[in-house]
Amino acid sequence: MKPVKVAVCGLGTVGGGVFNVLQRNASEIARRAGRPIVVEQVATRNLNPSCDTSSVYVCQDVLEVTENPEIDVVVELIGGYEAAFELVMRAIKSGKHVVTANKALIAVHGNEIFQAAREAGVVVAFEAAVAGGIPIIKSIREGLTANKINWVAGIINGTGNFILTNMQQAGRSFDDVLAEAQALGYAEADPTFDVEGIDAAHKLAILSAIAFGVPLSFDKVYTEGISRIDIEDIRHAEELGYNIKHLGITRRTENGLELRVHPTLIPKDRLLANVHGVKNAVMVHGDAVGPTLYYGAGAGAEPTASAVIADLVDVARAMGSDQESRVPYLAFAEQADDLPVLPMEDIETAYYLRLLAVDRPGVLARVATILSEQGISIEAIIQKDVSEGELVPIILLTHRTREAAMNEVIRQLESLSDIAGGVMRIRVESLNDQ
Amino acid sequence: MKPVKVAVCGLGTVGGGVFNVLQRNASEIARRAGRPIVVEQVATRNLNPSCDTSSVYVCQDVLEVTENPEIDVVVELIGGYEAAFELVMRAIKSGKHVVTANKALIAVHGNEIFQAAREAGVVVAFEAAVAGGIPIIKSIREGLTANKINWVAGIINGTGNFILTNMQQAGRSFDDVLAEAQALGYAEADPTFDVEGIDAAHKLAILSAIAFGVPLSFDKVYTEGISRIDIEDIRHAEELGYNIKHLGITRRTENGLELRVHPTLIPKDRLLANVHGVKNAVMVHGDAVGPTLYYGAGAGAEPTASAVIADLVDVARAMGSDQESRVPYLAFAEQADDLPVLPMEDIETAYYLRLLAVDRPGVLARVATILSEQGISIEAIIQKDVSEGELVPIILLTHRTREAAMNEVIRQLESLSDIAGGVMRIRVESLNDQ
The missing domain is CATH 3.30.70.260 (ACT domain)
Structure with a gap:
């Protein structure tokens, strides 16, 4: 079959990972996808020294890829809101499929993006937006379709989990471990998004929408970070038989949905309580299947690339199916309006x-x-x-x-x-x- | 869209679960699948008192469903080898898609079944054959397509894990706990398949084929059960910092594939070492994503139904796609012949x-x-x-x-x-x- 031609936009950590894994595992990926997946164009302001782009057309302006008639799929890895939103909307309007790892973009602009994609008949895939390399979007959206989901609870910010794990294991203060996380590249110079729970709230909004068939509601997520957690609290929790983890939780109740991100005491013998370091894990409880858990790397170049490329293979397959037979963007063909988000009270x-x-x-x-x-x-x-x-x-x-x-x-x-x-x-x- | 019409063959534990979950969650499932999934016919020798079959056509002869022109998908839940094989092959030759939970059938006759299905242009789906409700087939086959898989290791027999967990936690003997497992319905009157590792070997053969793109090789699985494990071994292992679990392991090495089922000491702080009772868990290590883990119920009426119905939704979607765009039965369009199974030595x-x-x-x-x-x-x-x-x-x-x-x-x-x-x-x- 004809190769699928991809434009990689952004050649930073994740973009570089996608580029390199697509080259390294090209034959294995082609054997799975039934056709080669080829990087036809790269759009980036700065080359990535880990990537050999000598045989690929590299441009500086990301919007240029939306004009290239050869491109089947635009991979958006530039991050942020505005430029990414413009790129994705232009790609959709040019009839190109989109794969993105941008949780902020999907959580905030997803409803609008999916509406445009539906009208243009293209796929927008975003497995990498939640929990990095763990195929959690696919598992909920396709693997648990038999279930009425009761709740989802996850460690979905690796930076926060790294900090809490190190505070607990080494008895160190929040500020001290945060500085180490910044030195290791796990936390940004401005760590607000990670430590104040905003990144987790983006991801939770996406998980809740696909689990319960409701519209994305990032603005309704109750969000509390880990910066107030004291080592004393971690020790008291241990004494009581608990570990403290930073969780995103969304639960279906009779009156509506709970949608909240905050530090949480979890009994020590639970699997979730034993997820350490930068790793992520998500528990999904369905009425038929009961509790299930998905664990793995929540960030990093190649784990995130793993999710982006899995989306590319899915897009390659979707190109051979009629639109109404494709998996709906947010798991359900239509979003329910009878499950309001509960006020925190x-x-x-x-x-x-x-x-x-x-x-x-x-x-x-x-x-x-x-x-x-x-x-x-x-x-x-x-x-x-x-x-x-x-x-x-x-x-x-x-x-x-x-x-x-x-x-x-x-x-x-x-x-x-x-x-x-x-x-x-x-x-x-x-x-x-x- | 037009409903998908299903024949449920076998109305025992799993069949009853599939029937009931399809009724109970009908509207949620239809919202996800984009069309209703309807049980049009049930073939069973004995009715299941938990199922209200009053408004469904029930027949006794399973082969009858293959002649019914209304049926789109045959769900094979009768178990065993011969009758199931005949049913599945007849269904395929009648142009019907097949969903099965039968690991023995797939592990032993899979190569032949998939060949026939390819020629007939139908889907044969088997998520429920491995690790019950955990979407492990989907995760490996679709979620990790970017990766060269390095190894897969799993607790894939709930009965065995129940026995080992109870031996360890209560200090009881193998025979004693086995008797309890039989009383609880977790183990068969003849427990050979579970405690001697044959059931796990069936599942491992399937996992290995989809992870590495090799033919199903059940006859090459080294298989050792848990019946020789003494409580003394469990105690010594604990003293050394390990728990004993019954694992299926398949690993890619330079010379070929390891393919083995046996009791295994695992360091206590690993997540796999902390999977207790009848639960299952599978670790998959990919070169890009690193280690990932999937956990949940490995058996039982509704967890298994969860996997069967997820397959039905996938089949419903596949009906709207051309055959070469569908996910290959064993993850790869063609099986490699350069990865022989290593002798145990x-x-x-x-x-x-x-x-x-x-x-x-x-x-x-x-x-x-x-x-x-x-x-x-x-x-x-x-x-x-x-x-x-x-x-x-x-x-x-x-x-x-x-x-x-x-x-x-x-x-x-x-x-x-x-x-x-x-x-x-x-x-x-x-x-x-x-």
Whole structure:
């Protein structure tokens, strides 16, 4: 069969990986795809020293590839919003298929992009946008089609997991490990997107849309990062039998969808609690299949290239099928409008609270009373011994309750004269994988 | 679009699950597939009390469905070899697509079945044949197409994993836990297929073919079960930092493919070492993506139905594509013939050995000399204290070596007058997942 001709736009880390893996594994990929996949053009401002581009046409202007009649598929790896959005829309309007690793682009502009792609009859594929090399989009969108999905929970930001893992294993501070992650190239100079959960929120918005058949709703994701996590919290969690992980969670409830990114205590014996370093893992719970888990590299040149190229092979196949037989962009032919995203006050979970109390009789009773008045049961309490006159750390683990009730508890606790400073709150999920 | 009409053959555990999930999740499945998937006919000798078949045409003779012009897809869930083979071949020759959960059928007759299907232009899908509800066939065949696969290692028999988990956690004997597994319905009255590794060998043959692009070679799988594993071995392994799991392993080496099913010591901190109970998990290591892992229910009515129905949705889509654009049955359009299966003597791994020695001076030196003469280094030795006059258990952990060298070591050890009885040998794999 005729080769599929590809334009690689952006020859940075991921672009270089795609270029090199397509060359190195060309014959194996062609044997799988039933035809060669050939890089016909590269658009990049800077060449990548790891790539031998001597026999490929290289241009500087990415938009040039949309005018090249030879190109079947445009691979968008320039990142960011505006230039990427323009490139993708121009490619679609030129009748070219698109493969992208750009989660921000899909999470924010996906609804519009897919609408344009549907009208132009082209594929837009984005496996690499979530969890790097793990085929999680394919697994949910095609592998679990029999299921009503109950929930999805994942470690979907490798930088954050690297930081939490190193804090826990080496007893180091957040700032200290962040600096190391930056030196290793795992974190950007401005680490906001990773450590404040925005990157995870982009990915969670995509996972939620394909799991539940709802429109992309990035703007409705509750997002909390890991920068407030103290090594003390990690140690208390361990003592209680938990590890702290930064999770994206989306769950179907009777009233709507939970959609939230935040640090989470997970029981130590869960597989998710044992995913360490820069690795990613996503649990998907379906009503028929039960719990399933997908693990692997969430970033890096070749793992991300693995996902981009798998999309290229899928596009090559889709070129031989009629449009209505293709897998819908967001898993469902039409998005449901009867599953609103719940406000954070309406979600239900268990909680870890850490507070500093003045060492006075009756403090614990006052704390317990406030929880009890909101109907919240306490599962465990740790009260640490301190020298006389010091503030006493109290750690509480509660049973499940509504976030609104917990907000009220925290408001009341923080207004007690016995309690110094703010209350640290971390959510707790059981995420049973058996 | 026009509904896809399905005949479900066999209404036992899995058939009942497929029937019920197709009804319960009909609207969600139709929204994903772009068209309804409808059970038009059921062929079964015995009705399943969990299924309301009142509005479906039920026949007794499975071959009848191949004559029904209304049927698009035949779902083979009768199990076994001969009747299933006849049904599938008749369905293919009648131009019907086939979905099956039958690993024995695919592992043994797959090459012939796919040849017939290619000629008839129909799909034969078998996601449910390996690791139940986990979309592992799809992940390897479509999700990792960019990769040269290095190795695949999996816990692919839930019964065996249930037995090993319970032996370890409760300190019980193999026979005792097997009896419980039989009472719970996890093991058959004749447990040979599960506990002697034949079921795992069927699945491994399929995984190896799709990972490496080679023909199905079930008859070349080295197969060793778990019935010889003693609780003592599990305890010694724990002391050395390992859990014992029953694995299927296939690895690409310079000289050919390793293809083997046997109990294996895995370092305790690996994710695979922490897969417990009846659950399955498969690690796939690709040259671009690195290690990935897929976890979930490996058996049971609805998890298996999840995989069968995902195949039905894929078949529904494939009906709208030209044949050469479909995913090849065994992942590659053509099977390579330059990757022979290595004889077991040529595989390389590390070893755990347990022997019983007479309590005499110099025994350990004689044992160590035998290993050293074969060029094998010892990583760890445990020699247990015993009362005077008793036989002394010696446990050895070796570095990697060729199986042939280890066979020679064991032959020499067993001929020593100091050593009582046979030598217990369990292979050790590091299976790095970082």
